Amino acid sequence: DIQMTQSPYTLSASVGDRVTITCRASQSISGWLAWYQQKPGKAPKLLIYDASSLESGVPSRFSGSGSGTEFTLTISSLQPDDFASYYCQQYNSSPLTFGGGTKVEIK
Amino acid sequence: VQLLESGGGLVQPGGSLRLSCAASGFIFGTYAMSWVRQAPGKGLEWVSGISGSGGSTYHADSVKGRFTISRDTSKNTLYLQMNSLRAEDTAVYYCAKGPRGVVGAYYYMDVWGKGTTVSVSS
Numbered sequence: 001d002i003q004m005t006q007s008p009y010t011l012s013a014s015v016g017d018r019v020t021i022t023c024r025a026s027q028s029i030s031g032w033l034a035w036y037q038q039k040p041g042k043a044p045k046l047l048i049y050d051a052s053s054l055e056s057g058v059p060s061r062f063s064g065s066g067s068g069t070e071f072t073l074t075i076s077s078l079q080p081d082d083f084a085s086y087y088c089q090q091y092n093s094s095p096l097t098f099g100g101g102t103k104v105e106i107k
Numbered sequence: 108v109q110l111l112e113s114g115g116g117l118v119q120p121g122g123s124l125r126l127s128c129a130a131s132g133f134i135f136g137t138y139a140m141s142w143v144r145q146a147p148g149k150g151l152e153w154v155s156g157i158s159g160s161g162g163s164t165y166h167a168d169s170v171k172g173r174f175t176i177s178r179d180t181s182k183n184t185l186y187l188q189m190n191s192l193r194a195e196d197t198a199v200y201y202c203a204k205g206p207r208g209v210v211g212a213y214y215y216m217d218v219w220g221k222g223t224t225v226s227v228s229s
Contacts, residue, residue: 034215036151043201043219044143044151055217087151091213095167096141096153 002026002090006099012107019075021102023088028068032092035064035073038101039084047086048073078104108132108218110202115223122192122227128185128202128220136160136180139205139214142187144198145222154200155187156212165212170196192227199224 003026013019023033031051036044046055048064051071061076075082083106088099114126126142141156155176156165164176175188185202200223203216 032213038151043221044216045219046215046217049206049215049217089151089215091215094165094212096156096213098151098153101150 001095002029002093002097004088004090004097004099006086006088006102008102009100010103010105012105013078014107015078015080017078017107019078019082019104021073021086021104023066023071023073023099025069025071025090025092029090029092031067032090033064033066033071034089034091035062036087036089037082037084038087044087075104108204110204110218110220112200112202112220112223115200115225117226117228118192119229120193120227123188123190124192124225126187126189126200126202126223126225128187130183130185130202130204133204135178135183138207139209139212140176140178140185141203141205141216142176142185143201143203143216143219144196144225145201146195146198149198152198156205157185158210158212163212189225192225194227197225197227 005024033051035048038044052064085103109131111129137159142154157176161178173191177186202220204218205214
């Protein structure tokens, strides 16, 4: 199985901050990576797919980059609605696997 | 596009449960579907997936031999039959849809249901 490791586990930031979350794969997954946002008690929401493609309707302050084993999700200017948990997911091979998550908290 | 799960509840260890996911707003039979779960306070874990035709199914090792995914295109409904349930199966179970054009087991999930809660306890 491909292991997905996210860092940091928790991130404290202020509105307006630029935030970066990292996701590392235990082996190359090319660009087959997605990012999701999840708020407490809610279902995950797709933000980014194919490492850098923005899902329709997602604000442009979200962006993704990377390939191979290292990927990043960047929020260019953190908004109040962005305080949530974020997960990466690889779909290069089965089983589909997720990172452990990053919680973005208010500083 | 909407997915609505049902069938969760409290069950004793060793028991069975069948989850359902009613789909609407898209041509159900042409999209791969998955079940993903989240244990209390934990991250996301893919459980099972099925091709658009239903001809191919995939299961995580943690549930292989105990869970079975299936779909009824005439009812626009996805199912997860869960047998021999264990305490570690306690989680919110989400139904999720694959994107357009996926034929295999490898995909991201672009639409998620709200989830149904399964608790396994004596």
